[in-house]
Amino acid sequence: MPAVSFPTIEFAAFFVVVFILSWALMPHPRAWRPFILVASYVFYGWIDWRWVLLLVGSTLVNTVAAQVIARSPSQTARKRALIAAIAFDLGLLCTFKYLSFFVSQCDDALDSIGLGSPLPLMQIVLPIGISFFTFQAISYVVDVYRGETRAASLGDVAILQAFFPHLVAGPIVRANELLPQLRTPRDPRAVLAGPGLFLIVGGFIKKTVVADELARKIVDPVFNDPSSHSGLETLAAIYGFAAQIYCDFSGYTDMAIGLALLLGYQLPQNFNRPYLALSLQDFWRRWHMTLSRWLRDYLYIPLGGNRKGRAATYRNIMLTMLLGGLWHGAAWTFVIWGGIHGGAMSIERWGRARFQGFRMPAWLAWLITFHVVCLAWVFFRSPDLRTAFDMLGQVFAGGPSPLLTLPIAFLIVATVALQAVRGDFWERAETWLVTRPVVAQGIAIGAILVIGDAAVGQNGVAPFIYFQF
Amino acid sequence: MEPRRRHPLTMAAGQVLGVMVIALGIAALFNSAAMVRAGESMKRGNTRDIVLSIARPLDDFAGAVGFHLPRDGLDKAFSQQSKTGRSRLEGGSTAILRANKRKQRRQGFFQPTRQHEVNLFVTGDSEAQFVGEVLTDMLPSDLFDVSVVARNATGLTNPEFFNWEINARQEIAARHPDAVVMVIGGNDGFNVAVNGQLYGPDTPQWQLEYARRTAVVMQDLGSNGTRPVYWVPPPTARDTEFNKIFASQNKAVEQAARAVPGARYVDIYSTLNHGRYSDVLKIDGDKVLARQADGIHFSRAGAVAPARLIFRAMAKDYEALRDASN
Numbered sequence: 124m125p126a127v128s129f130p131t132i133e134f135a136a137f138f139v140v141v142f143i144l145s146w147a148l149m150p151h152p153r154a155w156r157p158f159i160l161v162a163s164y165v166f167y168g169w170i171d172w173r174w175v176l177l178l179v180g181s182t183l184v185n186t187v188a189a190q191v192i193a194r195s196p197s198q199t200a201r202k203r204a205l206i207a208a209i210a211f212d213l214g215l216l217c218t219f220k221y222l223s224f225f226v227s228q229c230d231d232a233l234d235s236i237g238l239g240s241p242l243p244l245m246q247i248v249l250p251i252g253i254s255f256f257t258f259q260a261i262s263y264v265v266d267v268y269r270g271e272t273r274a275a276s277l278g279d280v281a282i283l284q285a286f287f288p289h290l291v292a293g294p295i296v297r298a299n300e301l302l303p304q305l306r307t308p309r310d311p312r313a314v315l316a317g318p319g320l321f322l323i324v325g326g327f328i329k330k331t332v333v334a335d336e337l338a339r340k341i342v343d344p345v346f347n348d349p350s351s352h353s354g355l356e357t358l359a360a361i362y363g364f365a366a367q368i369y370c371d372f373s374g375y376t377d378m379a380i381g382l383a384l385l386l387g388y389q390l391p392q393n394f395n396r397p398y399l400a401l402s403l404q405d406f407w408r409r410w411h412m413t414l415s416r417w418l419r420d421y422l423y424i425p426l427g428g429n430r431k432g433r434a435a436t437y438r439n440i441m442l443t444m445l446l447g448g449l450w451h452g453a454a455w456t457f458v459i460w461g462g463i464h465g466g467a468m469s470i471e472r473w474g475r476a477r478f479q480g481f482r483m484p485a486w487l488a489w490l491i492t493f494h495v496v497c498l499a500w501v502f503f504r505s506p507d508l509r510t511a512f513d514m515l516g517q518v519f520a521g522g523p524s525p526l527l528t529l530p531i532a533f534l535i536v537a538t539v540a541l542q543a544v545r546g547d548f549w550e551r552a553e554t555w556l557v558t559r560p561v562v563a564q565g566i567a568i569g570a571i572l573v574i575g576d577a578a579v580g581q582n583g584v585a586p587f588i589y590f591q592f
Numbered sequence: 593m594e595p596r597r598r599h600p601l602t603m604a605a606g607q608v609l610g611v612m613v614i615a616l617g618i619a620a621l622f623n624s625a626a627m628v629r630a631g632e633s634m635k636r637g638n639t640r641d642i643v644l645s646i647a648r649p650l651d652d653f654a655g656a657v658g659f660h661l662p663r664d665g666l667d668k669a670f671s672q673q674s675k676t677g678r679s680r681l682e683g684g685s686t687a688i689l690r691a692n693k694r695k696q697r698r699q700g701f702f703q704p705t706r707q708h709e710v711n712l713f714v715t716g717d718s719e720a721q722f723v724g725e726v727l728t729d730m731l732p733s734d735l736f737d738v739s740v741v742a743r744n745a746t747g748l749t750n751p752e753f754f755n756w757e758i759n760a761r762q763e764i765a766a767r768h769p770d771a772v773v774m775v776i777g778g779n780d781g782f783n784v785a786v787n788g789q790l791y792g793p794d795t796p797q798w799q800l801e802y803a804r805r806t807a808v809v810m811q812d813l814g815s816n817g818t819r820p821v822y823w824v825p826p827p828t829a830r831d832t833e834f835n836k837i838f839a840s841q842n843k844a845v846e847q848a849a850r851a852v853p854g855a856r857y858v859d860i861y862s863t864l865n866h867g868r869y870s871d872v873l874k875i876d877g878d879k880v881l882a883r884q885a886d887g888i889h890f891s892r893a894g895a896v897a898p899a900r901l902i903f904r905a906m907a908k909d910y911e912a913l914r915d916a917s918n
Contacts, residue, residue, distance in 0.1 A: 131630070132627060132630050132631075132643055133639060133643075135616055138612075139609075139612060139613070139616070142605075142608075142609060142612070143609065146605040223881070227881065230879070234878070249885075311604065311605040311606075312602075312604050312605075313602040313604075314602055314603055314604065314605050314608050315601070315602055316601065316602060316603035316607070316608045316611070317601025317602070317603075318601070319608075320608075320611065344739075344740075344741075347721065347724075347725055347740055348725060348728050348738070348739075348740060350733060351728070351733075351737065351738070351739070385608055506892060507892070553601060554601060557601040557603065558601075561607050561610040561611055561614070562610075562614060564611045564614075564615075565610065565611045565612075565613070565614020565615045565617075565618065566614065566615075566618055567615075568611065568614075568615035568618075569614060569615040569616070569617065569618025569619045569622075570618065572615060572616075572618070572619035572623070573618070573619055573622045573623050573662070573663060573666065574666060576619070576623050576626050577663060577666035577667055577669070
């Protein structure tokens, strides 16, 4: 997937051209809008142009629905348009993401009661980013229905959905975050280059030097064959995956936010030092923040949130997290991942109500939270339930641990420890970078690109984990 | 390194462009070899031609000036594969394909015991991953210690991107395996150069050259017959063009395996589903979605089928597996 992956030669060339033309056309919105839309479609359709048709279809349906909702005086018509749009969006998602899983599960069930395997097994290609642009479309029509945003023109909705920095793996942008920015031309004399360049470089390092290195040297070998590895290696692989997925996903969104900043647009924050969380609730305020706020606003609160009593609150938390798990893919491993988070958050809430006044020491709260998150990651990373349980069973095994080297331990510890570094340190680093002469900045960033490419070596940059969702 | 909105530091768009161009220029100059590799690994087409038309002259220049040195140092620091060393992959005699007399003799290999298990190394391209994992599950764990290393997107027709001959020597020296399973071929649609002439996968010259390259790597993996090498070329593919290339590869591998001591050709092309492509295979009476969406790779459940064929091939060399393979 070279063209949709940021750290590639093709994307670098693509972005330089888009950057020049975007700023050249910025004073002319009538030219800029079609340009950025076509650029985004080229980016998305590079691998398979048919995916663009899917995206265009989603944009058309949701634009029409939003217009009906905005213009119709009848509440019934507005509600029908909303339901139709959501049904279309979820139908799209289910067809591409869940249909083959559903059919194979039914087939297995029928087979187990002696009815054979009558259903045809299917192989459906999952278009990259479909979960992200579908959730974004749902949030747009719901926001229009709730009166939280105005219905936008077809062109604006198309850009909102397709804007290439966030298209394939988020952040999940809400209409009222991007549409107002689209209405005002950006100032080419004031590009937010400090945070923009810093985020791109930081994301690149996270991905190439940390995430891919951990995947190759410890995580993949151990998860591929848990029984051949010692308990220490298994633990290192579990902690390693926690570090890998953070650096992989937050690295991608750092780059996405940085690229958007260089084009003059601000996308919402998606990570805020998640491994410092002192509770699961805190974790979800820091991890994949745009997904958790989506789940809160469009699922948890409509289900009743915490307004209908304690039991209903636990049920709503559990349902929200289970569906959040299923959003990642049709597999029991994701369901259990969501279940662990939902269960742990319910227990936290129950504990707070039951033991009011009790304050757990911060270090203990951190330790418990981090390990519950790591336990859930075991299921998230494992290809099937058997592997997940093999991993957990192997934690207590003895034997030599040649894969657990000093550099690997350092990368894992550094990933967690660096989150404790205060924000103003990074701001000073940003300031330092952006106040150097242009040539010095270019040389420094170029050197980092060389080091990052050396770190990934001949294997090349691995696809981002969240591309599969 | 999270986004912050306080104290935004701004620059003019022109200055930002300057930073990007200088940074990419530096990266291209010091990483020119990687650019060539990236270009070589792309699908044939305009993008590949453009990248290579820039990267190759740049690489020649960077090599002449000595700009490769910092990158070579970094490669060593990150323990990456050395690109130095003579390679027979890109050129050599087809004499290696002559029938070998040692091949006729019955070969005996180290047999596993509970005290000393066989160290089996499964490697190859991305197809090796699931096949290796399933094979690991199938083999008795008290007799076989299996390690799996899949090198995604690699093949024998693109040694500038990844040199399997050099890698084979390095892996054998580092791991000292008792047996090797090589699952490879899905990325080998590239033209090959023979005596300065380019040949496509639909020509007999390509097939001969592919057989020669296979034999070179087989020899290195098998250390000239001291350990068995089970070579598994690709299965049938959904795409007819790929299918033709894979058929040609299978013939080439069969030819190479006849010549190299210790080498075994494992035919998953004509044996699975009688040589006809199908997404679905019947395994142990159950219909299984055996292939991934690309119509080439096996799914994890489908990888049972090729892994069983490898198991059967191994059973001919390892007595301990014979009962289970029947």
